[in-house]
Amino acid sequence: MxxxxxxxxxxxxxxxxxxLALAVKPGExxxxxxxxxxxxxxxxxxLAGLSSPAAGSVSWHGDYIQHQRESFHAAMLYLGHAPALNDLLTPAENLRFACAVAATPASPATCSEALTRIGLQRQLPLPCKVLSQGQRRRVGLARLFLETQRPLWILDEPFTALDAAAVSDLAATLDAHCASGGAVIFTSHQDVALRTPERLLDVEAFAK
Ligand SMILES: Nc1ncnc2c1ncn2[C@@H]1O[C@H](COP(=O)(O)OP(=O)(O)OP(=O)(O)O)[C@@H](O)[C@H]1O
Structure with a gap:
């Protein structure tokens, strides 16, 4: 993969x-x-093709990602550690905008449903500037419910600032993605109980 x-x-x-070398297969x-x-x-x-390596290569299904930018980006979801939110917009407006930019249009109702599922039903009418750090992260993570068709998820610190219930919900979402043949690459400073066996790569092992 x-x-x-x-x-x-x-x-x-x-x-x-x-x-540094790695390989990720479906379900991993x-x-x-x-x-x-x-x-x-x-x-x-x-790995997401957002910057270029000083040496080496990244391949998707056997071909370099730079040779297939469009299809690779259609197959991959990258969520950075801080969601880019417009503070003046509501969570659903932000989510809808992010989906539109990623060429996965979502209706207002679908966005509200995803946000409700991630526990933000009471924040739906509010501008994002009044949301807490954990709530802001949830707005970004709500995209996971709308992007299940993208097989590869690359997630930077997805568990940061989430409470215990949200951590457990997110773990279940990642497990479900892997169980349906998707793959997840993520960073985390905290140990999280996941059903999918976790493989570990320590970047420090490749430090110069
Ligand atoms: N554009 C840049 N120019 C110079 N240094 C940079 C640049 N981007 C990142 N760095 C440096 O590269 C190093 C690695 O940064 P990176 O964000 O990848 O670390 P990280 O392992 O994700 O850290 P954390 O656990 O704190 O999130 C840091 O020392 C950072 O300051």
Whole structure:
């Protein structure tokens, strides 16, 4: 499904990691571990094709992602660690905008339904500027309910700022995605109980 070979990542004058290799198959859950600043986000961005490696390559179903940008981006969902929200818009308006930009249009009713499912029913009429950090994260994560057809999810710190119930709901959502043949690559500083066996890749093992 997704493979990376001999990846190296340079940030400023620092080589964060090199000779990094990974492969993710349908149904798999890969957690990227490492201390703050070791390059987890940088690795996710390389895998999502949002930045270019100093060396090495990323392939999707056997071909380089840069040779098939459109089909790769249609098959992949990347959620960064801070959802880009317009503070003046409601959660549903933000969600609808994010889906439209990603070429997965969703109706207002569908967006409201996803937000209700993620526990934001009472915040539906509010502008996002009054939402708490955990609620803001939930707005971003609500896209997972609308993007199940994308087989590969790349998620940066999806569990951060969520309460125990939301962590458990999100874990169930990731498990369901893997059970239906999807794959998830994610970072997390906290241990989360998932039904899908978790594979671990420590970026520090590839530090220069
Ligand atoms: N554009 C940039 N220019 C210079 N340095 C950068 C740039 N982007 C990231 N860095 C540095 O690269 C290193 C890795 O950053 P990255 O965000 O990938 O770490 P991380 O492992 O995800 O950290 P955290 O656990 O804190 O989220 C950090 O030291 C960061 O300051």
């Amino acid at each position: 997704l493979e990376a070979h001999h990846l190296a990542c340079q940030r400023g004058d620092r080589l964060l990691f090199h000779r 859950l890969l957690r990227i571990a490492g201390a703050n600043g070791m390059g987890k986000t940088s690795l996710l961005r390389l």
